[in-house]
Amino acid sequence: MNQDLSLDLRAYVKEAVAKRQSLTIIGGGSKDFLQAANADGLLHLSGHAGVIDYEPGELFITVRAGTTLAEIEAMLLRHNQMLACEPPHFDHGNKTATLGGAVACGFSGSRRPFAGSVRDHILGVRLLNGDGELLQFGGQVMKNVAGFDVSRLMVGARGTLGVLLEISLKVLPKPELEATIVFACPQLDAPRRMSALARRSMPLSALAWVEGHVYMRLEGTQAAIRATQTQVGGDLTTSSANFWQSVREQTHPFFQQHQPLWRLSLPPASAMALPESAVLMDWCGALRWWYTDKPAAEIEAMAREQGGYAYLFRNSLPVVGVTPPAGLLAIHQRLKKSFDPHGIFNPGIMGGLA
Amino acid sequence: MQTESTINDWPQRRSALIKGLCAILPQAAVLSETEELRPYECDALSAYRKLPGVVCLVETVQQVQAVLRLCHQLQVPVVPRGAGTGLSGGALPHEEGLLLGLAKMGQILEIDMENLCAVVQPGVRNQALSETARPLGLYYAPDPSSQIACTIGGNVAENSGGVHCLKYGLTVHNVIGLKIVTMAGELLEIGGKTLDAPGYDLLALMCGSEGLLGVVVEVTVRLLPLPERAQVVLAAFADVEKAGTAVGNIIAAGIIPAGLEMMDKLAIQAAEDFVHANYPTQAAAILLCELDGANAEVSECIMRVRQIMMDSGAFEVRTAKDEAERAAFWQGRKAAFPAVGRIAPDYYCMDGTIPRRSLPKVLTHIAELSEQFGLPVANVFHAGDGNLHPLILFDANRDGELRKAEAFGLRILELCVSVGGTITGEHGVGVEKLDGMCEQFKPLELSQFHSVKAAFDPDGLLNPGKAVPTLHRCAEFGAMHVQQGQLSHPELERF
Numbered sequence: 035m036n037q038d039l040s041l042d043l044r045a046y047v048k049e050a051v052a053k054r055q056s057l058t059i060i061g062g063g064s065k066d067f068l069q070a071a072n073a074d075g076l077l078h079l080s081g082h083a084g085v086i087d088y089e090p091g092e093l094f095i096t097v098r099a100g101t102t103l104a105e106i107e108a109m110l111l112r113h114n115q116m117l118a119c120e121p122p123h124f125d126h127g128n129k130t131a132t133l134g135g136a137v138a139c140g141f142s143g144s145r146r147p148f149a150g151s152v153r154d155h156i157l158g159v160r161l162l163n164g165d166g167e168l169l170q171f172g173g174q175v176m177k178n179v180a181g182f183d184v185s186r187l188m189v190g191a192r193g194t195l196g197v198l199l200e201i202s203l204k205v206l207p208k209p210e211l212e213a214t215i216v217f218a219c220p221q222l223d224a225p226r227r228m229s230a231l232a233r234r235s236m237p238l239s240a241l242a243w244v245e246g247h248v249y250m251r252l253e254g255t256q257a258a259i260r261a262t263q264t265q266v267g268g269d270l271t272t273s274s275a276n277f278w279q280s281v282r283e284q285t286h287p288f289f290q291q292h293q294p295l296w297r298l299s300l301p302p303a304s305a306m307a308l309p310e311s312a313v314l315m316d317w318c319g320a321l322r323w324w325y326t327d328k329p330a331a332e333i334e335a336m337a338r339e340q341g342g343y344a345y346l347f348r349n350s351l352p353v354v355g356v357t358p359p360a361g362l363l364a365i366h367q368r369l370k371k372s373f374d375p376h377g378i379f380n381p382g383i384m385g386g387l388a
Numbered sequence: 389m390q391t392e393s394t395i396n397d398w399p400q401r402r403s404a405l406i407k408g409l410c411a412i413l414p415q416a417a418v419l420s421e422t423e424e425l426r427p428y429e430c431d432a433l434s435a436y437r438k439l440p441g442v443v444c445l446v447e448t449v450q451q452v453q454a455v456l457r458l459c460h461q462l463q464v465p466v467v468p469r470g471a472g473t474g475l476s477g478g479a480l481p482h483e484e485g486l487l488l489g490l491a492k493m494g495q496i497l498e499i500d501m502e503n504l505c506a507v508v509q510p511g512v513r514n515q516a517l518s519e520t521a522r523p524l525g526l527y528y529a530p531d532p533s534s535q536i537a538c539t540i541g542g543n544v545a546e547n548s549g550g551v552h553c554l555k556y557g558l559t560v561h562n563v564i565g566l567k568i569v570t571m572a573g574e575l576l577e578i579g580g581k582t583l584d585a586p587g588y589d590l591l592a593l594m595c596g597s598e599g600l601l602g603v604v605v606e607v608t609v610r611l612l613p614l615p616e617r618a619q620v621v622l623a624a625f626a627d628v629e630k631a632g633t634a635v636g637n638i639i640a641a642g643i644i645p646a647g648l649e650m651m652d653k654l655a656i657q658a659a660e661d662f663v664h665a666n667y668p669t670q671a672a673a674i675l676l677c678e679l680d681g682a683n684a685e686v687s688e689c690i691m692r693v694r695q696i697m698m699d700s701g702a703f704e705v706r707t708a709k710d711e712a713e714r715a716a717f718w719q720g721r722k723a724a725f726p727a728v729g730r731i732a733p734d735y736y737c738m739d740g741t742i743p744r745r746s747l748p749k750v751l752t753h754i755a756e757l758s759e760q761f762g763l764p765v766a767n768v769f770h771a772g773d774g775n776l777h778p779l780i781l782f783d784a785n786r787d788g789e790l791r792k793a794e795a796f797g798l799r800i801l802e803l804c805v806s807v808g809g810t811i812t813g814e815h816g817v818g819v820e821k822l823d824g825m826c827e828q829f830k831p832l833e834l835s836q837f838h839s840v841k842a843a844f845d846p847d848g849l850l851n852p853g854k855a856v857p858t859l860h861r862c863a864e865f866g867a868m869h870v871q872q873g874q875l876s877h878p879e880l881e882r883f
Contacts, residue, residue: 091640092745140584151583153589154561169833169836170833174808175743176554176741176773177741178813179596179815182596182837182856183547183596184593184840187589207642232613233504236613237685255685258688261682261684299582301500303502320582341580342580359587361576362578365844368842368843369840372840372842
């Protein structure tokens, strides 16, 4: 699809401002299991789609926010490139997830500790603010320090600061080869084992732990991968793409559990003794998924004690949603007001904001 | 918001400020005599100088909080300063304000091997951090060319880059936690040792905010494993365009070099005369391509890069045969600025970034402008990420020549914006590129920047007048521009 709805979207926002109506911004709806905004109307972005600029040699793409991740990834693959931040689709393979939604949510895949997050790959955005004005920040170049970094501020803001219209993103060449080494490791030892591996100069692109095993993804040339296997040992498989996709998309059997699923972001080496079958570690230990019925306050306190934070991700209603730390709340509120003075975008989607 | 702007009550407020500071800090940490203030009158952009109202040198977070509370109460502007190596006048003092020196907060608080990070005070020197981490097999990736002297706090304020950005990112990609003190004296914690943080990405806002939002008092940075091997290939070209094409060809082949630098003839000759790096001085351009990582991978990539260079028309390709030769190749590049400083009384360093595809066009245009203004230019680029550092040579002692160099510089920045690039890739806006900001952003976007500033510093006391121009200034700049009929590419949409 190739369709520019900027002006229509702008008119909808202006109308909503005039009528003092709030809007839920929706792309493909793939992440609506997260707390949805409670608004007067819907603003659909999925029709605002299409690739605006892509030259493989320049290592960036500029696309409209409603473009699906599936379309972008297929196009990049044809040129042997990829979104190195591997944003999860969470759309059960029905190809509805949009780049706008992925950027607004800011989730990154297993390559996060080694190649950076979605936010790290953002180069620029064009957006509508809460007055329906078109603004542009950043650009298409890798290095840009003109003005405050508003483009990256949009990542993970869940649409509360503006409607993303166009996004420029850094892309990278796809590595020649992918292989995964698997070895058994008790849960309590895993964070330190993974951290020790990450301290070595190796072509690592993911480190995860699930069901008593560390999974170590290597990417690079054949010679480099072979050399690493010689150093590290363990079983090597080159058919691991499905495993990593199932971790990213939460389709791995681990994710078929029914208790509330919590997302914990921790210093990677944090040792926490949790029920073995209820935990999956990604990001070299810095991201942990935990199925538990424990009260929220207890889980949050456990994460805080380790120097991290936690929030409820799936399988429970109501999902509280991510809340800014108390000390930063006032700044969040003022930033929100500066972009969206009438409070019309995605009300209630981020704790502590109107 | 400047209170009582019609009456100049600065002498009274200055006395109150000095008295208040002396109650917070040791006497020796408060500087107020002219000769004590003189060393702080500029940063590395020495064309701009102002004597600060007062200088104080802090050593603890509590002192920073107390000093800012005092200034907030007295409504005194505050300019934070690290090592003063900035190239855009970001630490230019305020004549009726306080210069807050943070260089004494120089402790590395923790190297956390298990969590692959370090916690440091803002005055820690960039290179000192990597040196401390090195015995543990780790290092801090961003390496601005001033890394011997520049501080991590200053790196955060400027979002500093270096020669390894294409592969390892800028400061913003390597900082995971900050403690900042707001203008009101409040201590805030943003992020930590985790790879993300709840709420808005305030880390991204802080990196590159040029001291306008808060004073950085503690930084948590990621450390990376030292690559098993680093190797550099030097290629010489008879014309600049071929060198530019080679850059594109390397990237298109799926190789992400750790560094990919270009120097033109004037820069090559200046560097060669200065450090004797054994550069091919007959070349119109050279490329330095560094590859790092696991040994086997580096070996393969070197062969491929050599082939691409030759296929792209290089007349000579060398691979450093040992560590000493690799260091020599880099020495020439890293000494390029001072080397150019030897061949002209003064130089003005630009910092635009452009999409790589525009490189030949932009270079040709810069050469034309050089003719037109009658000022020579030496070109040094971070070619891999399109970040240009044209060095305009001039003599400040000649009447009007500084102004001519600045006018030339502004034309280069316009050129960068017109091809879809930016006026500053890594040096910051400071006071120097305020007019360039008018070129790059529309009033609504500038207003948004002002309101972001106000969200942190409602009274506008932290580093006022830097980084973001007033709308008034841009209106005047626009009027002047149209009057002179010099606006290049009026047909292009500005952003």
